[in-house]
Amino acid sequence: MSKPFLSIKLKLLLIIVCFAPLVFLIIYINYESIISPKSSKKIFLEIRSDEECIGKIDSIYRQKMNHNILVLQTENCIFQVEPFWEHKFKVGDSISKKKGELQVEHYRDEKLLETLDYWQYINKYYKKE
Numbered sequence: 001m002s003k004p005f006l007s008i009k010l011k012l013l014l015i016i017v018c019f020a021p022l023v024f025l026i027i028y029i030n031y032e033s034i035i036s037p038k039s040s041k042k043i044f045l046e047i048r049s050d051e052e053c054i055g056k057i058d059s060i061y062r063q064k065m066n067h068n069i070l071v072l073q074t075e076n077c078i079f080q081v082e083p084f085w086e087h088k089f090k091v092g093d094s095i096s097k098k099k100g101e102l103q104v105e106h107y108r109d110e111k112l113l114e115t116l117d118y119w120q121y122i123n124k125y126y127k128k129e
Contacts, residue, residue: 041122045102048118052099053077057091084125085116 006014027034038046055074062068063080070081072089079095085104089095094107102118 044122045118049100049102051079051097053079053095053097056094057089060089060091082118082121082125084121088114088116 053072053074053076055076057072057074059073061071061073063071066080070083070086072079072081072095074095079097081089088106090108092108093113094110096105096107097103104116104118106113106116
């Protein structure tokens with residue numbers, strides 16, 4: 001019995017047909033991050049700027065399915081806390097994060113305890129780009 005013979009052109013065509021869809025899929029998935037002029041810091045700040053959460057903290061817990069992130073739950077919203085701010089909050093405190101702002105006001109006993117700023121957080125703890 002003789003081995004089936006495949007020409008070089010046919011082998012090349014089979015390789016292109018098999019791997020071209022995979023390459024296009026990878027490019028399609030990563031297109032935004034490859035082409036986008038925005039840094040990851042700017043994207044992070046845009047996401048945080050769009051959030052709004054105002055209210056008294058009813059409970060504090062960790063979301064196991066979301067990388068074990070600390071969450072503050074108020075009557076109106078659920079607020080995810082950055083890792084370096086986790087130790088600052090207690091049940092009964094109040095938070096005020098308005099949409100379009102990058103500051104979180106932290107109140108205790110109806111007095112402003114501190115203002116947490118995402119600009120300071122990102123410059124201090126985020127990796128340099």
